[in-house]
């Protein structure tokens with residue numbers, strides 16, 4: 182772990198079930214390869230994860246089973262280790278490549294910006310040569326304009342210890358926001374291609390589908406159907422990502438899917454037993470033992486307490502030299518990038534979804550009332566009434582009371598977005614835009630725009646608010662059956678994930694006290710420089726550039742025929758820099774003293 186990382190807190194644990202074939206999965210790490218430096222339960226870094234994987238490989242070899250490592254994309258954007266350098270990822274790509282990943286694919290974040298997509302092609306694909314799969318993704322070579330597969334479409338291999346024959350595929354969901362040097366083919370179209378149809382007819386013991394794809398979305402449904410239609414009995418293991426949640430799905434008794442959260446908080450564990458090795462002469466005793474198939478999952482909290490527990494090692498026996506070297510490289514990179522440089526001191530916790538919006542502890546209330554109200558001002562038009570709209574997905578993480586560093590800035594706001602505007606929009610029309618963005622999904626569908634894409638991805642995983650029960654008081658512990666649910670949350674448990682999935686509620690490796698999750702709107706709005714009495718005739722409609730397509734569609738719906746040519750820059754600086762300047766100015770206190 183990093184020298185400044187807080188020590189993990191001991192907690193009740195569930196062990197990892199082992200099978201013939203086992204997996205460790207990362208997804209949506211978004212550059213958090215230094216681990217969480219303000220949260221003890223997620224404080225292990227990429228070097229620790231390397232030690233963990235190496236120790237688990239030793240154990241797998243010892244007991245004669247297999248372990249494969251998976252990463253399902255969105256490795257970049259969201260942390261100073263990637264975003265804080267120029268060019269971005271100057272250190273992060275070299276750190277990431279140190280993990281020995283067996284099957285890896287692309288996320289949407291690798292493709293938003295043309296330079297990031299180019300780095301994916303020139304750095305990550307060669308770093309994981311033969312393991313990087315791009316079943317529905319092409320790259321357009323800048324030198325020739327030629328469209329070529331980003332990486333190989335599939336991989337067929339046999340596992341080291343068990344001799345299980347695997348056919349692996351690697352997908353990205355039907356993403357449309359990619360830069361113009363890549364082509365994402367809709368999954369349904371890829372399924373029709375000859376290479377795919379041939380691949381799913383290969384004689385293998387298991388299909389492995391990895392993807393930056395949510396487990397319950399249309400893409401995996403289609404892939405499951407396609408593979409199952411040709412292979413009625415072959416096990417299929419899916420790994421997904423994108424929505425930042427812990428999730429496990431059962432498609433049928435031999436087809437399951439795992440998704441391991443976000444931001445290096447969670448390492449996914451999957452174990453499969455009872456795989457029939459069609460190409461191998463089986464020992465009848467072993468066959469009998471493994472008569473029925475089992476698919477078991479765990480969500481591992483990324484910290485050293487858990488890593489020691491799962492490997493039965495300790496502080497001195499756990500780390501490998503390789504892991505320690507990578508942790509040292511991360512520390513060196515963080516120093517070179519001055520990520521601990523203090524910008525200010527956050528006066529309180531500000532939550533994305535742990536506090537309701539609006540409220541005193543809502544990050545979005547703070548953004549709306551304090552930050553936008555200040556930074557969304559163009560000196561030349563400062564007296565013009567204006568509505569300023571920001572999509573909640575543009576903010577990526579909570580702010581904890583205390584030190585706010587250069588790193589925190591990228592953690593909260595990693596994107597290179599700017600504020601832009603349309604001048605003199607009739608107020609009556611402009612005033613309808615926010616409610617449409619928040620409530621009128623179907624009107625955007627015709628333009629192939631999805632309003633849920635405006636909100637943080639975590640929102641996809643929750644249908645309604647989850648309000649965590651108050652920790653029990655001594656009195657309530659003895660209050661009888663009506664209090665039964667409360668009895669489950671002991672005051673000693675650390676707050677954290679309490680996942681419910683298709684297999685029940687015993688997936689988390691660490692027993693946690695639950696955390697509240699409040700739904701938030703897709704967008705928020707600051708209303709600035711309004712006349713004291715009555716409504717203005719017109720306003721400047723200011724918004725963050727990412728949401729321009731949605732804004733233009735909403736305006737068209739209310740009868741205003743604006744197009745991209747009417748949109749002008751409102752502030753020159755990227756929003757992240759405006760935010761950093763606001764913090765330096767308004768949260769000046771040094772709380773390290």
Ligand SMILES: O=c1ccn([C@@H]2O[C@H](COP(=O)(O)O)[C@@H](O)[C@H]2O)c(=O)[nH]1
Nearest residue numbers: 289423574575596634635636637638727
């Ligand atoms: O420039 C951007 C890019 C993305 N967003 C928001 O992020 C999500 C996608 O997040 P994932 O990590 O890929 O799940 C997108 O839907 C937007 O809400 C943004 O605001 N600005």
